[in-house]
Amino acid sequence: MTGAIPTIEAVTAAKHQTTQRKSAGHVIVESLEAHGVERVHIVPGESFLDVLDGLHESSIETVICRHEGGATYMAEADGKLLPIPGVAMVTRGPGAANAHVGLHTAWQDSTALVLFVGLIPFEHREKEAFQEFDPKQWFGSGAKRVMVLDHPARASEVVAEAMFAASAGRPGPVVVGLPEDIIKMEVDGAIHPYIPVASGGMTVEDWKSLRQSLLESEKPLFVFGGNDWTHAGAEQFTKWLEDHSLPAAAEWRCEGTVPFDSPSYVGPLGYGRPAFSNKLLEETDLIVFVGTVPGDVITSGFTGRQNWDQRNFIVTIDPDLRGRSGPLSHQIVSKPDVFIRDLVRMDLPVKDSWREWTQELRGQQEEFSALPSATPGEGKASMDTLMANLVPLLPQDAMVTFGAGEHTNWAHRYFPTRGYASMISARNGSMGYSVPSAVAAALQYPERFVVTIAGDGEFLMNGQELATATQYGATPLVIVSDNQEYGTIRTHQERDYPGRVSGTQLQNPDFAKLAEAFGGVGIRVETDAEVPDAVRRAVEVVKEGKQFALLHLITDQRQKAF
Incomplete structure (x- = not known):
């Protein structure tokens, strides 16, 4: 995988690198190179011209974006896809905002x-x-650290500290301020070495306690989530679960870590979850949360799994357990991969009750995720018909990205996620994430088929990043479900203020023509009968790898995934 964590050899080479005088801005770029950064997402500004100059002859690809929100979303998606932090660069004031x-x-x-x-x-x-x-005032409450480079000689050190702080413990964002005059000053060009990140692990007591709790359990459940996994760790975890006939559910928008078609995968736990999964939290007698905590989304607003007699193990490197609610039986301070390294040494006798419990849950999930009919119906385009025709055409390693809105429920229900980071989304419910994250994924994995599903309201928040896709050769399939409203808010509105629709209705442009203006292939789909042919055409365009394709579906406002 690209963006690899530096090796010991690379760290040693950086320590002994022959030094020469360079500007602090150029040292920042070389330090990012030494940390394995292969791509940065930027909107340029005069305040960091010396860093841009350093990027001119750098091995790092500079992806020029059309809005700072799009650039930071792309970098955030990289942070989910890679074992090192994503990197974005913007200018002061309005750019930072x-x-x-x-x-x-x-x-x-x-x-x-x-x-x-x-x-x-x-x-x-x-x-x-x-x-x-x-x-520090602006970002202090929403970033792990905010640093300002006030001395040019610390340029490389600050980069190393920022990369470390973003990855250490619970991962998160770090902000580095670069004063325009400081980065132009010449300094000794020595590169600060990579700072290793502690990954924790199971103690003997942890291992014995978890093993005993599993042996005592009749209906155990694993819940996986977060972005701090690797592909290898996810595969080992899945094999161990399957070998022991144990079930696993996904945190909201984290599907794929245990594959969609694994006999151990029993569905998502999040907003819009299937009805049967609502019972899971109370029916199980033991939950092991790996890489996540029982927060408000998993527990339906801190209402589920709140009985203090219930048994919960939480595996997270964050000792503060931010976002947790309900009972805690035992915390294992570990990143997922290291926990799994120790877990797979735990060979347990498989209980009949485990097999029956997992098979029951798996059967419900298979029924829920079974594709609807691919035969078109009457009237406007249907997302059901779209998914029924799209999924059979997808390669095994297809990826999906999306932002926020009711249109995402079709991906949760039907998209075949078959590996870690095959579903990339914003769990803070942020709109405008779909197109930038798809561009980032398509640039990172040009050989994979990337699909993004956007609503009409969400698309116009960052859809201009399709210009970035064309400029850098990213070719995702973009699906725009156009029901001419902010659908999620309309749903809440009808619940609390029935019959009083206000502030949610939209009038939209022709998104297919917009796609063509951005250099892609746009296909407008007004009726359900047009869906199968439109899907085939769009898939062919993306597989050719020369342009992105956009399907503009005119959908009914009453359409729901479940």
């Missing part, structure tokens, strides 16, 4: 992200200079 949405996403989704922000010159500070702001 626009980037804040990506920081909030990284904070709530526990994604390793480093955001570099160009700042006014040091000597202009606290004079209300043009676009001045205090990054």
